[in-house]
Amino acid sequence: MTCLLSCKAQKEVHTPVGEPMEDMVLLAHEDFTNIDAFETRVIRDAKSLNKFYGEINKTRKPGLPVPMVDFTKDMLVLLCLGEQKGEKKLVLSKLTETDQGMTIAVEVLEKEKDGEIAVQPMYFPFYLYKMPLVDKDLTFQRIDN
Template identity: 30%
Template sequence: MKGLITEDSKMFKYAICLLSAAIIQLNSCKSTAQGNLQESNNMGMKLLLNENYSGFEQEEYILINNQKDLNAFYGKVNRTRKPGLTPPSIDFNAEMILIWCGDNSASHYANLELHETDDFLELHKLKTTASKEENRFIVSPFSVYKLPLSTKTLKILK
């Protein structure tokens, strides 16, 4: 009887160790994936997030300069998500957020470049090649970018 209890406790310890190792491995993979999202261009625009459902019907570009507007956007996105996405921590005294929302026919994320001119922030939506296999899911992808604060007007060039 005493031998069975000892065997059960050893098995329990092994199970706990295996579960702990699996959790650590999953968390380390997640942080690597997030680190690979970082992209930038000549103005310091950094990609923070790519997701597949924004809830927007039409393609939109949204420039956000305060936490209230950022929370409102994430509130709209999170209406159909459980658990919802957490808004990024942004210092709106030095940075602002640019959000691209694709329409229902978009099956891939936009490839954006931002250039600063004397009067405008020019946003170029670069052409992307469509995949050979059409995406049959209904999605409206969106991307969230962080960029330095500017008072210039956003001009979208397609």
């Protein structure tokens, strides 16, 4: 009788490049959009949010519901990854912050897979995060691993 055991304790644990952004909450995530390039947006009003959902809902019937946001207290950060092979996950972290602005690192990581996958499907994901309203310019630095 033969018994094989494997230990997954050697898995790498990812540590963010900068400070963790605990005040950011993922509001919406979808793997398939009609946005085919990497893009970031800061949304500070309902009109801009509705415009984005109008863009992605052109190819959906029924469309995705627009999240309700109190823009007097919160703002949104939109990250569109463009064309991706296989599922990804994002890690956001604060690199620098001054009185005028904040730089946020956007790390695009491979999602863990169960077993080997020969063909990886194409995804065009977006992530919509809510964070407390700040009167600063936000810049994003993409970090691919």
